[in-house]
Amino acid sequence: MKLKKEQVLEFIKEYSSDFVHDEFPKITTRFLSEKLKMQRTNLSSILNQLVNEGKLVKYNGRPVLYQLADENVSGNGDVFEQLVGYDTSLKEAIASAKAAVLYPEGNPTILISAAHGSGVSHFAKTVFRFAQASGKLKTRAPWILWDCKTILNEQEKFQEIFLGDHENEGILKKACGGMLILENIDAVSERNLDWLLAFLRGEKIQGQDEWPWQKDYHCITIFSVLKDTNEMMLNLLRGRMDFRISLPSLEERSIEERFLLLQKFFKEEAKAMDRMIEVDTSILHALLLYEVTDDIKGLKNDIHTGCANSYVRSYNTGNKTIALLMSDFPNYVRKGIMYYRSYKNEIDVMIKNGCKYTFYKNQMLRDNKTAKKDIYQSIDARKRDLERHALTEEEINMAVSNQLESEFKEYFKQLCERADSIDTLKKMVSEKLISLTREFLLRAGEELSCEFSKEIFCGICLHVNSCLVKVSKKQRISNEEIARLLSKYPTHYELVKQFQTEIEKEFNVKFNVDDLIFLMMFLLEAKKDVDENKVVTLIAMHGSHAASSIAAVVNALSDDSKVQSFDMDLDKNVRTVYKELKEKIIEIDQGKGILLVYDMGSLHTMAESIAQETKIAIRCVEVPITLVGIAGSSKAAEMKSLDEVADYLQDNFSGLQYFRAKPAPEIMPEIKSETKPETEENDEEITEQTIDESSQEEDINEVFEYLGDQFPQFDIDLMKKYLLVIIGQIEHEMNLVLDEDKKIGLIVHIVCLIDKLQQQHTPSVNFMAYSVLGDFGDGRYGGLFEKMKIFLKPLEETFDVMIQDNEIATIISIIRK
Secondary structure, three states: OOOHHHHHHHHHHHHHOOOOOOOOOEEOHHHHHHHHOOOHHHHHHHHHHHHHOOOEEEEOOOOOEEEEOOOOOOOOOOHHHHOOOOOOOOHHHHHHHHHHHHOOOOOOEEEEEEOOOOOHHHHHHHHHHHHHHOOOOOOOOOEEEEEHHHHOOOHHHHHHHHHEOOOOEOHHHHHOOOEEEEEOHHHOOHHHHHHHHHHHOOOOOOOOOOOOOOOOOOOEEEEEEEOOOOHHHHHHHHHHOOEEEEOOOOOOOOHHHHHHHHHHHHHHHHHHHOOEEEEEHHHHHHHHHOOOOOHHHHHHHHHHHHHHHHHHHOHHHOOOEEEOOHHHOOHHHHHHHHHHHHHHHHHHHHOOOOEEEEEEOOEEEEEEOOOOOOHHHHHHHHHHHHHOOOOOHHHHHHHHHHOHHHHHHHHHHHHHHHOOOHHHHHOOOOHHHHHHHHHHHHHHHHHHOEEOOHHHHHHHHHHHHHHHHOOOOOOOOOHHHHHHHHHHOHHHHHHHHHHHHHHHHHHOOOOOHHHHHHHHHHHHOOEEOOOOOOOEEEEEEEOOOHHHHHHHHHHHHOOOOOOEEEEEOOOOOHHHHHHHHHHHHHHHOOOOOEEEEEOOHHHHHHHHHHHHHHOOOEEEEEOOHHHHHHHHHHHHHOOOOHHHHHHHHHHHHOOOOOOOOOOOOOEOOOOOOOOOOOOHHHHHHHHHOOOHHHOOOOOHHHHHHHHHHHOOOOOHHHHHHHHHHHHHHHHHHHOOOOOHHHHHHHHHHHHHHHHHHHOOOOOOOOHHHHHHHHHHHOHHHOOHHHHHHHHHHHHHHHHOOOOOHHHHHHHHHHHHO
């Protein structure tokens, strides 16, 4: 038999369900008393309980009114705050959505562009709830979602579907007074899109009768399109919508946001299964870092798959807690643990190693595993735990290696707690061991320029003492991890090896390789006594992720994981980029200067100005991968063959000398006497010079600007004057007009050639050029070889070089292509 409270709530829900397109009705106690045949005093008590539980809303007055609470509209706070990333990655999108909803006139049209699976429908649903909470839509307003791909090949039925007929109500009528979400709007023809937008704006459509309900029609319409839709269609849609929103993909979100998404999905699964879900840190690491297909939707589906498999596996146990195993997830998920070392510092802030995380409904609980006093026991327990996940031996070793540092820090902490003073230590270990350890650390301190704390001293003594008591031949640490540490810290290894020999001789024991590794890790805990300041490497590239991706790889592979990155977003104003680059350089400088590795000339120009402004020494090294890629793509677009594209890049870029025998002068902060005083006007002039360089158009002026940045030792304006004259003479002599590609090829090749000759580099041997030297005597190119010598003579004299015959042949071969 149902409780009275359940009967009351059930009646109110049933009564309110009839009001599907309006607000829920407000009900009095008297009304309920008559319908349910219950005393009003009892009803008041029940109704107040339901209000406290959030199931009803109470309106004080005469009479007091009660209304069913809508689960889609929260009266507390901003509904957008329930979205992961509401104050970071989604901040701009939410601001645009609020502006669209609160705009006072018309039927707003909103275009949302996003990657497939990145949460468009969820974001649209939240916009809908915001519109309800703000009073722009009624509580029971309709929410209609429709995929335009369903009529991809039936465009003639578009108006019929949206307007309906005498038998069926159209989509527009169904969505009236609410929100309409049209997915994949790019599948709709331009003609039908224009018709729909005209209808929403209340415009009279030529050749059609007016609809009586169009005048009072009100609807918030959201159009969604994939980010990888062709640019022409995107621009068409952007130009016709009132508001434009771009949602970030999972890859564009931070690791912190991805962890919040994991928590959200696990809580939802726990609630759906009515179980507590226990997750190991290795699973969380994998889910944070594996390459996801289908973006956020794919991540959610993979978590659902893992939870479902675990639920089935433990279905007959009757246990309310289910423990997820790595084998419960698709195989590609486990690959995420391979990337843990690259993101270790970020992840360890969020996820504490050696813990179990339990999710239950709206909670995430962290439970420290039983601490082991012996690090060897701790590693053994970790391996046994990972074996339950059906991981391979290689994957287990990788996971153990990834968390070795964290395991050691916990072990070191426990040792420090056991001996907090030398007096206590003397009661636990022998005087001889203390003496040998003291001599070892004095030697290591001199060799490594380090200071070793009392805690490190006590920790080594206690660790070695435990090794003397429990001699083990079993190897826990993988060979790969041992090799990595030995190659990274060879001096530490030699010091520890000598200490091992002394201990083994004195106490007649044998240490295994694990013991040596842990002794090395004790040494690595020491604080450096030398100056840490050094040159900082900064990778700066055009694009939103190029530099940061390369820096992440470098940091993962290098000994010193401190390479910095600067991504030059192409959509940003150049002044903004200049300011951000300047702030970045000031932030990372350690007093010994910046090595700027960059991809194109504008960054070099900015660096020169920043060096003068900030008095920070900057040395630039150009690696023009972006420019090479643009050139290659341009040639491929002309339907050139693979050999033609490769030859073009070889001819035009092979002469660039990024690391010169005679290095280019360092960009130092000192300003020479002839340099004009720095003023706001001068600074503005420098930044203005870089504006055109940000574009990808390869015209002649941009090439000379680029070459001017690349070869600052040249008077590029003078070089430009000579080269344009030479090109004009060639065209006149041959009675032809060289296309832009050939002009650019000649300009880049000749400038690089002169630079190479000035620095007395041995000319490159061009066998193709030698093979065609004999072809220039006859035909259209007859006499051009000798003419070219005459054309190039002023250039040779001005820049004090001598261009050999084979180089002239190369120049002519470029013209002949």
